[in-house]
Each structure stands twice: as C-alpha cells, then as structure tokens.
Amino acid sequence: MSDQQAQRLTLSFVGWANESGRHSKLAAGFARCAQALMRVDNAAPASGGVIDSAFLQKLFTTEEIRSMGILAQYMTETGLLTANNQERLEASLQRLVERQLQEVVGKSWEMDVKGFHRFMQAKEKPLSLRSVKVYLNVAIQLLQHSKVNRAAELSNAALEKYLRKSPGSTASASAFVSYLRATGVVALHLQKKAGQSPTVAHRAKQVRRIQDRLEYVVQRHERLPLIAKLVSLLFGARLEHVLQLRMDQLMVSASGARVLLKGEWVDAPEEVAALLHEMAAGPSPTQESGQRWVFPGRMTSDHLSTAAVQYHLNKLNA
Numbered sequence: 001m002s003d004q005q006a007q008r009l010t011l012s013f014v015g016w017a018n019e020s021g022r023h024s025k026l027a028a029g030f031a032r033c034a035q036a037l038m039r040v041d042n043a044a045p046a047s048g049g050v051i052d053s054a055f056l057q058k059l060f061t062t063e064e065i066r067s068m069g070i071l072a073q074y075m076t077e078t079g080l081l082t083a084n085n086q087e088r089l090e091a092s093l094q095r096l097v098e099r100q101l102q103e104v105v106g107k108s109w110e111m112d113v114k115g116f117h118r119f120m121q122a123k124e125k126p127l128s129l130r131s132v133k134v135y136l137n138v139a140i141q142l143l144q145h146s147k148v149n150r151a152a153e154l155s156n157a158a159l160e161k162y163l164r165k166s167p168g169s170t171a172s173a174s175a176f177v178s179y180l181r182a183t184g185v186v187a188l189h190l191q192k193k194a195g196q197s198p199t200v201a202h203r204a205k206q207v208r209r210i211q212d213r214l215e216y217v218v219q220r221h222e223r224l225p226l227i228a229k230l231v232s233l234l235f236g237a238r239l240e241h242v243l244q245l246r247m248d249q250l251m252v253s254a255s256g257a258r259v260l261l262k263g264e265w266v267d268a269p270e271e272v273a274a275l276l277h278e279m280a281a282g283p284s285p286t287q288e289s290g291q292r293w294v295f296p297g298r299m300t301s302d303h304l305s306t307a308a309v310q311y312h313l314n315k316l317n318a
Helices: 004-019 023-028 030-047 053-059 062-067 070-077 085-103 110-121 129-146 156-165 167-182 200-214 220-235 239-243 270-281 306-317
Strands: 250-253 256-261 264-267
Touching (some): 004 023, 004 030, 030 070, 220 256, 256 270
Antiparallel strands (some): 256 264
C-alpha cells in the first residue's frame, strides 16, 4: 500500500489479530480483508489520507461492512468505526439512492425518474431512505421492462405485464403509479388483488412453525433470528423495530415479561415471555447491560440484521 495511513491501518489490524489470538480467523478471511484494505488504499488519497469513521461509512455499505468479518470487528473494537448500525445503514442507503440516480443519467426517461425522486423528497411526511430506494428501483425496472422512451408512454398492459413478472413489486409500484397520476403524466390504474395481505391464519401458521423449530434448535445464533421473528408476529410489530430493542426496553420478572414498543409498555404473550427471559439472561460482550441489544449481531455495536433473520426463515421454510 502506498498511503501511510493505509499502511498503518493494515499493520495495526494484523497486530491486533495476532495479539488477540485471532490469527486463525484472519487467515480464514484474508481474501475479503485484503480486498477491503485495497479499497481503503485506493480511496485514501482523495480524502487527504485521513481514514476515520466518516471515511469508512462513505466508502463501504452496511452489508459490505458486515461481510468483512474480522476486519469489521477490529474497526469496531478499536473505535475506528464509531457509528452504530442505524447510522451506517442510513449512510449506506443514501449512497445507494445516489447510485441509482447516477445510473439513469443518459436514459431517455432520466427526467421521469429524477422527477419521481424530487416528488418523494417534497412529501410533507418524509419517506424513509429504504422506501425511497425500493420505490426508485421498481420505477426504473418498470421503465426498462416496458421498453418505453418516456414514462408518458406507459400503458396499463405494460404495467400488468411487469407485475406478472415481478408480483412482489405491486405495493412498491403503487408509489410510482400515484406519482404519474398526480402529476398528469399518464393515467395508469393499479389493479389490487384480494388476499394480498397476510391473513390471521397465515400468521398463526408461521408462529407454529417457528415455535416447533425452536424446540429443537439449541445454538444461540440460530435461535435469535427465530425468536426475533416470533416477537414481531406476536406483537404485530415491524421486524426492524423488534431488532432495535435494547435491554432497557425489556422488563422481565417471575410473573412475565413486558416490552417497550412505540413508547408504550406492552405485556408479552405467554408464547414469547419465556423466550424474552432467555434473551435477558443471555451473554453480552458489552458491560452497559441496559444499552446492549436484545438481539445482538455479529459485531458488538450492531443488532441482528433483517437479512440474517430472513436467512434463517428461508432455512425453516426450505
């Protein structure tokens, strides 16, 4: 590496791995670590050689940081990566949105996509960056799939054809359709199909499957994702909110358990109370017991990701 800061980062990382007895992990993940360090080396001159938390958040997405394994642990434990999971996620989503807008430059429908983006930004109630990213992605895919020069050429037939190909995009496509209708670009109609929302029976079936599986799963890293999903289903709460729970938002006693959701303490259903007791008694790498995550991820500063939960749910449904 040519940059002195990048050189020092590499030497410090290797020294940390050896001193902490993690040289075997370093060897196992060396290829990924080397690729990440090379990216740091290539990008460091443009930042004036300064390698700090802001630099790393700008350079890597949240998922890329997660995939670094031992290198991510080093950056977190040494304080080089100081932002928490939510802050890194926001920075990552912002970069992805910017990348989407950059990739449509030169397309005949570039102004349609950018107009849609400005429309979302101007909403009185701001959309989350995750929603903006998803809505932009579906709008771009629809325009590409329909092979039109401008959004004004879109037809209901083209929209239905795209949704038959990507049935899971119906809800996200409604945002773009609403924009086109509101601005008078084209009067598309999104046909809503009955039974799209999960039924009570379907949720009950999910709950039973997870409970049955938990009776046989012993490893903590396999139990955590399933318990998080079970809590989400039984409380009727978004999985993202459940994964962001900290220990001071969980109250357990001999008589049961309560969870602080959306600013209100809620009694835990009988089916999940015992599992929440298990979470409260679980080991944690941090000493601030009230601030540690109920569902910790691989790094001490991060909670479990929705992707990790979905991975284990896919194994359950396989």
